[in-house]
Every structure is written in C-alpha cells, then in structure tokens.
Amino acid sequence: MSFGLRCDRAATWKALQAHYDHTAARFDLREAFASDSGRFDRFSQSAPYVFGDLSKNLIDAQTEDMLLDLARECGLEAHRDAMFAGEHINNTEDRAVMHFLLRTPADDARAQQRNAAELAQVHATLDAMLAWAEKVRGDHTITDVVNIGIGGSDLGPQMAVLALGEFVAPGKRFHFVSNVDGHELDGVLKGLAPEHTLFLIASKTFTTAETMTNAQSAKRWFTQSGGADIARHFAALTTNVDAARSFGIETTFGFWDWVGGRYSLWSAIGLPIALAIGADGFRALLAGAHAMDEHFRTAPLAQNLPVRLGLLDVWYRNFHGFTSRSIAPYHSALKRVPAYLQQLEMESNGKQVDTTGAALDFGTSPVLWGEPGTNGQHAYFQMLHQGTDVTPLEFVAVRDASHHLEGHHAKLLANALAQAQALMVGKSDAGGHKNFPGNRPSTFFVFEKLTPEALGAFLAMYEHRVFTSGALWGINSFDQWGVELGKVLARDIEPRLGSGDASGLDASTAGLLARLRQS
Numbered sequence: 001m002s003f004g005l006r007c008d009r010a011a012t013w014k015a016l017q018a019h020y021d022h023t024a025a026r027f028d029l030r031e032a033f034a035s036d037s038g039r040f041d042r043f044s045q046s047a048p049y050v051f052g053d054l055s056k057n058l059i060d061a062q063t064e065d066m067l068l069d070l071a072r073e074c075g076l077e078a079h080r081d082a083m084f085a086g087e088h089i090n091n092t093e094d095r096a097v098m099h100f101l102l103r104t105p106a107d108d109a110r111a112q113q114r115n116a117a118e119l120a121q122v123h124a125t126l127d128a129m130l131a132w133a134e135k136v137r138g139d140h141t142i143t144d145v146v147n148i149g150i151g152g153s154d155l156g157p158q159m160a161v162l163a164l165g166e167f168v169a170p171g172k173r174f175h176f177v178s179n180v181d182g183h184e185l186d187g188v189l190k191g192l193a194p195e196h197t198l199f200l201i202a203s204k205t206f207t208t209a210e211t212m213t214n215a216q217s218a219k220r221w222f223t224q225s226g227g228a229d230i231a232r233h234f235a236a237l238t239t240n241v242d243a244a245r246s247f248g249i250e251t252t253f254g255f256w257d258w259v260g261g262r263y264s265l266w267s268a269i270g271l272p273i274a275l276a277i278g279a280d281g282f283r284a285l286l287a288g289a290h291a292m293d294e295h296f297r298t299a300p301l302a303q304n305l306p307v308r309l310g311l312l313d314v315w316y317r318n319f320h321g322f323t324s325r326s327i328a329p330y331h332s333a334l335k336r337v338p339a340y341l342q343q344l345e346m347e348s349n350g351k352q353v354d355t356t357g358a359a360l361d362f363g364t365s366p367v368l369w370g371e372p373g374t375n376g377q378h379a380y381f382q383m384l385h386q387g388t389d390v391t392p393l394e395f396v397a398v399r400d401a402s403h404h405l406e407g408h409h410a411k412l413l414a415n416a417l418a419q420a421q422a423l424m425v426g427k428s429d430a431g432g433h434k435n436f437p438g439n440r441p442s443t444f445f446v447f448e449k450l451t452p453e454a455l456g457a458f459l460a461m462y463e464h465r466v467f468t469s470g471a472l473w474g475i476n477s478f479d480q481w482g483v484e485l486g487k488v489l490a491r492d493i494e495p496r497l498g499s500g501d502a503s504g505l506d507a508s509t510a511g512l513l514a515r516l517r518q519s
C-alpha cells in the first residue's frame, strides 16, 4: 500500500506558509464580505441532506485554491479511491477500511465488482439483524434494552437513539452502560426486571475490560434475580463471535475487522438504533450516509463538502495554529453528537507519527468539544467572543422543529444566527471590557429536518472530513495505539489496590494508591 505525499513535503505547503505570512494572517471577514457580494454563494456547499455555509471562515478564493492544490499534490483523490477499492490503508494493522460498504446498497454495481463477497456478508447480516430487531420491537414483554459497550460500541448508538427520538416507537426504554464504574450499571439495573430486559453486549473485540466486567455483572444479576433463557435476553454484537459464544450468548450479529470501532454504528453495533427506529428507519440512516459517500467519492474537490471542511481544518491547525474546535448543535436531541465526534476525530487523527512511523513536527487533531446551543451561550461562549484564543465554532441548525410549542424554534434559530453574526462582526464602539474583537470564524450547517437520512449524511460527512485532514497529514487515521498503555498499566495496578504493594511504582502513583486504600 503506497500513501500520498505528506503535506509538509509538498511545494504548495511552503507556498501556503508564504501566503499566510504575507497576507492571509491579517484576513478580515468583515472586509471580505464588504468587497465580495458573492462570498456566501462561493463558500456555501450543498451536499446530500446537509447544507454547509463556510463563508464565515478565514479563507478567500486564493487560500482555498491553494489548499485544493495541496490536496491534489498530496494525492488525496488516490488515497480516497484506495479506501473505496478496499486497499489496506490501515497499514499498522494491515486492514482495509470499508465502513462505507456497510451502507452500500446490495445491488451497487461498483461494489459488486470490487467487494462482492464482503457486500454479500454485509447484507446477509443486515437483513438478519433487522428481521430480529423487528421481532423484538413486536415483543411487548421486552420493555428495556440495555446496551453494554464502550467507545465506538456505545457513543454512536447512544447518540443516534437520542438524536432520532422523534422516530422511536413508544413502549421500550433504552439504556447505555459504558463505564466500568459500577455506579452506572447498578443505577440502571435497579429499575429493571429480568423478564422484561434485553441486554446487548456490544464489543468489536469482545475483550474490552469495561464491557466484559459489565457483561459478567449483568449476567450474574439476570440469573440471581430469577431470569431464565439467556438466548432470548442476551445478544452479542461483535467481530469475535466465538468469544461471545463461550460467554454463553447464542444470539450474535457479527461484523468484520475492516470496520473500525468508531466507524461501526452502521454495522451490527447499530442494533439499538434499529430496535429504536425500526428496520426502515435504520435503512434510511444508511441511505443518507451512502448518499454522502457518493458525494465524497465523486464530487470535484472544489465542490466536495467533506474535502472543503478537511482542508479548512488543516488551514486552521497548521497555519493559524488553532488548537481546538467547538461544535454547538442547536437541537437538544443532538446532545451527544460532540462526544461522538470527539472519538471520531481525536482517536482517528490524534497521532504524532506518519504512516511510516516518522515523527511529525506539525499539529494534527485539534481538541474537539461542545455542548448544545443555547446552553453553551450561558457557559463558555464568553471565551469564544472575548477570550485570547480563537476557537472556530460549528453551528448545526435544523430548519423544521418536530414539536409545536409556540415561539421556541424561532428563538432557537435566531440565537444560532445571532451568535455566528456576533462572532464575525464584533463590536468596537464601546471599548474596554465591552469590546468584541469579531473576525472569529464559524461554520454553519443546516438540515431541513432531523431525519435518519440527514443524521446519516452528517455523520458520514464528518468521517470523510477526518479522512481528508488525516490523509494530508500523512497519518493512519484508522488505528488507535495510544489507548493501549493505560490498559496495560491498569492491569498491573488493579491487584495492588488489594495488596497495597507499591514496589516499582513512582512516588506519586504509590502515594495515591495508599490514599485510595485508606478506609
């Protein structure tokens, strides 16, 4: 597998640096709008189900053209095509990266030609899983579904079930247990009856310590509280079907090593979503994502929403030196989207070496964070408007509300628009502590309605945006070695909490161990 040119080795990289130093560093949004009446149109991009207004960002036509040149020089299109061709672009694990196949229609001629065997497996599993989901949806004795999983086996389904609440059939409650902290599982179990509960054990590897500990405790609780018929009350969602069987679970839905954990909500890991919104709803989610895949795969780079966003991310991180990006969904059902996107972006692109293992001397993943609007406005927006750091902000707004409470939605949307406007225009007539510098960048996404299709398209857009910046940075966005060390050390420390043995530990860890053992 060959990779493209790393961005810092491209001639355009040096040209961009010179462009930044000479002019772009002093770019002013207010002047840009005043001098270009076509700016909104030029920097807006329609894509399936998602409209993105990028015009309030610190870019002009010349900057964007140069970033597009950089993408071409680095071989972005070839790398994208390599992913869609099933090449092993996850080189450190020697795996293909084909989460897009999970949302590819069964009759797609291209996929049938290239990945026929995998596509057939995808649809056989999808059909079986959705048929089972419909059966459980019709079983009114099951009132509570408990998903036990962590990271990619938790954040996606949890976020989507909440986001699509309008489409969730009444009669079932959904619970998500991820933390090894027993308070979480204990709190959920307290309200449950075994005969009315379905546990989904979601783990790609079926080895993750938190999930295995919670699964064992759930099974123990189930039998000790009189539960019978594990086959009916437990299902496993995993690539490691054998381990699930040895655990005693007969109902299993599989997926494959070419689906990364943080890219897995489209697979069997999405079963809670299917249980919540039904087979048709789940297929609509996949269809929305597929439409965005096709946009990413075929639209020219200059009209490609994920590409334009990914290039902007590189511009901000490496030339402006911004270290974080904030996301504010102006829809309370999108509450868990920031947490989901944190894993997607920071686990994918939080890397310090390139695909060959060579150290990078430029920044990669920004810190991604956020809360729904308008709540964030009354908490940390102060810093966004007047702090000393510039943090690009992303708004997500939904045109049509799905409630009928008078006045609320116009107030919500007005706030989103006003915040974006205030960040840009600022206010300098008052001076001192009342001064707003303005020229603070933001991106504004609009969905017409928060449907499964729109959510699927938005999430796929984000996946491909992360792909774009990762490809330019020359990193493998599909491994996560950085999570390993802490797991190994926790295994060493756990028995020491019982024994008190502090031998070989640093003084701080030893001191804290002693404190945590004090009763």
Ligand code: F6P
Pocket: 150, 151, 152, 153, 202, 203, 204, 205, 206, 207, 208, 211, 261, 262, 347, 480, 483
């Ligand atoms: O520790 C990180 C991680 O490997 C994530 O990448 C993954 O989503 C999560 O743990 C859960 O892994 P699994 O689905 O194998 O339990």
